[in-house]
Amino acid sequence: MFKLLISKIKILCDTRYLVKKIMRLFIVNQAAIGNYETIVDIGAGKAPYKKIFKYKKYIICDVENKYNFEDIVIIKPNDILPLKDDYADLALSTEVLEHVKDIDLFLSEIYRIMKSGGKLIMTTPFLWPVHEAPNDYRRFTNFGIKHLLTKKGFKNIKIIRSNGFLFTLCQLIVMNLKARIFVPIVIVFNLIGRIIYKIEKNKNLYLINFITATK
Numbered sequence: 001m002f003k004l005l006i007s008k009i010k011i012l013c014d015t016r017y018l019v020k021k022i023m024r025l026f027i028v029n030q031a032a033i034g035n036y037e038t039i040v041d042i043g044a045g046k047a048p049y050k051k052i053f054k055y056k057k058y059i060i061c062d063v064e065n066k067y068n069f070e071d072i073v074i075i076k077p078n079d080i081l082p083l084k085d086d087y088a089d090l091a092l093s094t095e096v097l098e099h100v101k102d103i104d105l106f107l108s109e110i111y112r113i114m115k116s117g118g119k120l121i122m123t124t125p126f127l128w129p130v131h132e133a134p135n136d137y138r139r140f141t142n143f144g145i146k147h148l149l150t151k152k153g154f155k156n157i158k159i160i161r162s163n164g165f166l167f168t169l170c171q172l173i174v175m176n177l178k179a180r181i182f183v184p185i186v187i188v189f190n191l192i193g194r195i196i197y198k199i200e201k202n203k204n205l206y207l208i209n210f211i212t213a214t215k
Helices: 002-012 017-031 103-113 142-152 165-174 180-196
Strands: 036-042 055-062 088-094 114-125 155-161 208-214
Touching (some): 002 180, 017 180, 017 208, 088 103, 103 114, 103 142, 142 208, 165 180
Parallel strands (some): 036 088, 088 114
Antiparallel strands (some): 114 208
16 A cells, blocks of 8 residues: 555656646547557657557557667658558557658658558647757647648548646646656646646647547
8 A cells, every 4th residue: 555655656746747647548548449450650659558559460660769679660751651551450649740840741641551441549739848859840739630631631530639728737837847856846736737637628728639530
């Protein structure tokens, strides 16, 4: 019991706790919907969601093998994906779109490799500081994303605004409070964020766009 309590306190000390929580919640809810033959994770990074999904084949794609995966598809920035047409039952791309120079090519390639009826799960920030500079090019509204996906032929497009203003404020306040002296403040704002997450109604100032679509 004591170890569990300590573990939870450590989690609450994370200055990215709130955004990680809502990201994982979205992905978990999507993964629970069905099984997939082939998943392609584009810009996978550490592939943090691989264990959540049910699949027969999980393809990790990224511009470099930074995390030493035994099996990875290396993709060149602003180039075609080295995968066949109609290949993926699910295309997954989390927090990547803001780093892509050629969005038209990127979305066209995702559409190409997806099977007919296949699903796209994507996330991209709306309110978030510059990161991975200088390769951080834009932020999107839900309306802008819907326009881009519709233009490429995607169907059944659903875009969820991730949270409300007070939740966003809590996350942005703590995200740079990394010194130990700030730990109590981080914990307090993380707890406040948890409490208000489900009750906020106005979602105009939100952190992330949660996106699903089909081919």
